[in-house]
Amino acid sequence: MSNSGYLSWIGIVRLGLVQMCLGSIVVLTTSTLNRLMVVELALPAILPGLLVGLHYGIQISRPHWGFLSDATGRRTPWVIGGMAILAFGALGAAFCIPLFGESFWLALFLSVLSYTAIGVGVGASGTSLLALLATATAPRRRAAAATITWLMMIAGIAVTAASVGAMLDPYSPSRLLVIVACVGLGAVALTSVATWRIEAGVETVTRPSKAKLRFRDALRDVWADDAARRFTVFVFLSMTAFFMQELILEPYAGLVFGYTPGESTSLSGAQNGGVFLGMLSVGIAVTGLRIGSLRGWVVAGCLGSAVSLGVIFAMGQMGPGAPLIWAVVALGFFNGMFAVAAIGAMMELAGEHASGQEGTRMGLWGAAQAIAAGVGGLLGAAAADVFRSAMSDANAFGAVFLAEAALFVAAAILAAQVINETRHSTHVVAGE
Known part of the structure; x- marks a missing residue:
């Protein structure tokens, strides 16, 4: 943290790592799992489309998650907790891929629950992260903070898509679950490290919560x-x-x-x-x-x-x-x-x-x-x-x-x- 009570450049990059983790998990659900459902499982393309749409629809709850972080006066627990829910939802969605071949309706039901969790996780973590950036970044650095965090998210999406694509061949359901679990656990761990005591140095710029x-x-x-x-x-x-x-x-x-x-x-x-x-x-x-x-x-x-x-x-x-x-x-x-x-x-x-x-x-x-x-x-x-x-x-x-x-x-x-x-x-x- 900087002495002024605002985030230092290192602090901004640390929060950018969280944004990178968000992109890394989400791209698995919108790209990799989408392809597996349509190609390997020969399911109608509208099915993954509706599931992805569901995770967007659930994010209408974002104002509520933002309000909760306002009310508690702490953003970090919501950022980490949301990331954990997101990782759990992604793992559940991956688990449903082989399940579709055994019990379609059970897999569909669990997929709906999983994509709901994905929407909740993105909403809780992403909203609280942006609120923390808004309150803790010096005004002159806000454009740079937005640039850094979003470029890191794009980098996370690109690196994850490329590396997962390479590791997934030859494809098997067990390999998919291991990869998604590793990405999810890594994202939660990195988020926890990146946000460790990050709010301690910005208390002077945090306004009283209503x-x-x-x-x-x-x-x-x-x-x-x-x-x-x-x-x-x-x-x-x-x-x-x-x-x-x-x-x-x-x-x-x-x-x-x-x-x-x-x-x-x-x-x-x-x-x-x-x-x-x-x-x-x-x-x-x-x-x-x-x-x-x-x-x-x-x-x-x-x-x-x-x-x-x-x-x-x-x-x-x-x-x-x-x-x-x-x-x-x-x-x-x-x-x-x-x-x-x-x-x-x-x-x-x-x-x-x-x-x-x-x-x-x-x-x-x-x-x-x-x-x-x-x-x-x-x-x-x-x-x-x-x-x-x-x-x-x-x-x-x-x-x-x-x-x-x-x-x-x-x-x-x-x-x-x-x-x-x-x-x-x-x-x-x-x-x-």
Whole structure:
């Protein structure tokens, strides 16, 4: 810890390790187990899709977990406890993979319980972690903290996916259980070490908790704040747009541009590379070079994402041979830019105006993001199916991309208003 009572850079990296652990476990359930159900077990793809959707839906409970960490005045137990529940849920989900071949309905029942636990674990641990970052990070370091923690999460996802993929061959149910158990236990152990006494040095910046309030009253208090309410709408709009292309970009590349499965899969890697660069750029620009503001980077990221989607639509009119990959990299770059700047702005709004309700606020915005993730992906896929019945593939997918671009423009307008209001009120409080 730093002498000022805020997190040092080492402390921020320690919390980034927790975010990395969250990504490491979640990717097992959204990628590895999803593939095993569809390919090895030949189950309908909608089944793992609904289970993953369930874990997003359960995260509507995020405000409650944030409230509980506010009420207790301690974030660390909720971070560790949530990680343990998440690991247990992932192990249960892995246990159900071979069980599907013996008793489908029992496996389905236990899978529902397991994915419910996954949602609870992510909600409890992730919300409390963000609340701790919001209250314990110095204002000038919030953009860098958001960048560091999210880049570490991406690194955790990438490393886990690659290493588990290598260790899982040749596949067997027992090998799967051992791997998932090791990842889960490692995540809980690393989280416990990373958060050991981390709150002890930040007590001077922790505000009194409104612990006597009931959850419903605390949530009503947060929703009554105009800036918090409008920021929630911004999070929902922007993240709906963010996730609308998730399920349709690769089919678009295959149907319109003639990409092979390997080539279309490479688009995801290119997009994630762009996201990484966008996040890194904002962290360096805001913290290191002092260029721009969080508000400016959020607006620029949303508008850049809208323009990139327009370019992707235009390339669909050109067909095979168009340099689609560069437009996808640009989309990833601007997505990463707006996402990490928005997280920094979220931490600023929660950390400087919450008066003991940081967790409740972060939970509300986390719930909006989780709902948007489910709604956006489903909406994009459903709209593409409907449009394809009435027009060409290029125009059908393009219509979805243009609708997504319109949502990004709306989000940019709202962000310019809400984040500007936050910065203004911050200056007033600080007496500047």
